[in-house]
Every structure is written in structure tokens, then in C-alpha cells.
Amino acid sequence: MMTVGFGLNSGRPLRVLCMGAHSDDIEIGCGGTILRLASEYPDCEFHWVVFSAVGERRAEAERAARLFAGSQLRGPVLKEFQDGFMPYLGSEVKTVFEKELKLMAPDLIFTHHGNDAHQDHRLISQLTWNTFRDHLILEYEIPKYDGDLGRPSVFVPVAREVCERKVQHLAEAFESQRTKRWFERETFLALMRLRGMECATPGGYAEAFYSRKLVL
Numbered sequence: 001m002m003t004v005g006f007g008l009n010s011g012r013p014l015r016v017l018c019m020g021a022h023s024d025d026i027e028i029g030c031g032g033t034i035l036r037l038a039s040e041y042p043d044c045e046f047h048w049v050v051f052s053a054v055g056e057r058r059a060e061a062e063r064a065a066r067l068f069a070g071s072q073l074r075g076p077v078l079k080e081f082q083d084g085f086m087p088y089l090g091s092e093v094k095t096v097f098e099k100e101l102k103l104m105a106p107d108l109i110f111t112h113h114g115n116d117a118h119q120d121h122r123l124i125s126q127l128t129w130n131t132f133r134d135h136l137i138l139e140y141e142i143p144k145y146d147g148d149l150g151r152p153s154v155f156v157p158v159a160r161e162v163c164e165r166k167v168q169h170l171a172e173a174f175e176s177q178r179t180k181r182w183f184e185r186e187t188f189l190a191l192m193r194l195r196g197m198e199c200a201t202p203g204g205y206a207e208a209f210y211s212r213k214l215v216l
Contacts, residue, residue: 013043017106019128021120022052022083023061024174027068029140030110031166032158032192032207034068039162047104048076051093051124052083056176064173086120093123097131106135113139113210117146129212138209143182143191152208155199163192163205 016037020026026034026048037044046069053061058078065076079096086093111128112121125139141149158166167185177183189205196205 013045014041014108015045015047015104015106017047017049017101017104017109019049019101019109019111019124020051021086021112021118021124023050023057024064024170024177025112025121025142026050026110026140027064027166027170027173028188029112029142030138030207030209031068031169032162032205033110033156035162035165036156036158038069038072042072044072045074046072047074047106049079049096049101050076051079051081051086051096052120053078054080054083060174060176064169067169067173084120086123090123094127094130097127102131106132109135109137110209111137111139113141113150114212115148115150116142117144117148118142136211136214138211140207140209141191143187145182149191150210152195152210154209154211154214155195155201155206156209157196157199157201157203157206158192159203160205163189166192 018026018034034046048065048069050061061078062076065073081089081093109128109132112125114122114125116122128137138154141152143149167188170188192205192207195208196203199206
């Protein structure tokens with residue numbers, strides 16, 4: 001287990017690349033951490049990329065990105081790859097990484113967990129590591145029916161009030177998801193409470209990540 005603070009200093013504003021296969025992935029997986037970063041680093045830049053944002057989900061993705069990143073948002077970049085079919089469109093998805101995302105030169109990258117049960121999530125994680133070889137990459141987790149939650153090793157404590165803002169923004173932005181049984185305030189708070197307990201943060205709440213490589 002490792003608890004990290006954010007002390008990145010490259011001599012310029014912190015540049016964070018947030019990637020999600022679908023419209024609500026970033027916000028569910030690392031929304032609290034993004035809110036914390038935005039508060040602690042007022043000049044931080046958030047580059048926001050969603051690979052499947054189609055129809056009403058596109059408008060939701062735009063709204064959510066602005067709720068979470070505010071004036072620090074760069075983008076968002078919204079693609080229209082078909083949900084559930086990204087592995088079969090791999091060459092097209094990879095082109096986005098090579099021709100658009102690689103040029104962003106981020107300091108910190110949030111992406112999907114490599115062992116996520118959803119095939120789209122796994123592809124985005126794989127291409128993240130294929131494209132960015134000299135970056136800090138944190139893989140976030142998404143609760144789902146598949147029951148694929150594991151044992152993350154990197155924890156970011158998040159204050160209770162920030163957790164409340166996260167779940168409020170989720171409910172406000174993603175109206176199309178409200179009818180899904182798992183898309184509930186209690187689900188998101190419960191996971192953050194569990195991770196907060198695991199890392200013994202005094203505030204009781206945290207978001208957790210997987211990291212394949214950390215250089216200290």
C-alpha cells in the first residue's frame with residue numbers, strides 16, 4: 001500500500017491527462033482526486049478525453065467535464081467510437097493516441113485499470129501504456145456488475161465534502177444513468193469509504209488506483 005501526495009513540479013502548470021472509454025468513467029473512477037487536484041493546484045490543466053460519447057451521452061460528457069475541472073479544463077476531446085466494440089476498432093483508437101494524445105505531454109495520466117472486466121476499458125489502458133512510456137500513470141477502478149474490484153496499491157485521501165461534491169456532480173451530469181441500479185450515491189460513497197478505511201486516512205474516504213511503475 002502506498003499513500004501519495006501531489007508534489008509534482010516540472011516548472012510549469014501541472015498537466016493532467018484524464019482518459020475514459022465512456023462518458024462517466026473518468027468522473028466515477030477519479031472524480032474526487034480531480035476535484036482535490038483542481039483545488040490544490042489552481043493553475044493545473046486538465047486534458048479530458050472520452051472515446052465513446054454519442055448522442056445524449058456527448059452532452060453529458062461535456063457538462064461533467066466542466067463541473068469537475070471548471071476553468072482548468074482543456075477540451076474536452078470527445079470521440080464517437082461504438083460502446084463495446086473498441087477492441088474491434090483498435091487501429092482507429094490507437095491513431096487517436098499517436099496523433100493527438102501523445103502531443104499533450106502530460107505529467108500525470110488517469111486511465112482504466114488494465115484488468116477491468118469491460119473490454120473497452122482494457123483497450124484504453126493497454127494503449128495508454130503503449131503510448132506513454134515515461135509518465136506517471138494511475139489506473140482507476142469502476143464498480144460494476146462484473147464484480148472485478150481488486151487490491152489497488154495507491155490511495156488518494158479525499159475529504160468527505162469533496163466526496164459529496166463528486167456524487168452531486170455525477171447525479172447532475174449523467175441523467176441518462178439515473179435509472180441504473182448501480183448508479184447510486186451510496187455505491188460511490190461506499191467504495192470511497194472502503195478505500196479510505198484500507199489506507200487509514202483520518203478523513204475516512206479515499207480513491208484508489210493501480211500503478212505498474214512508480215519512480216520515487
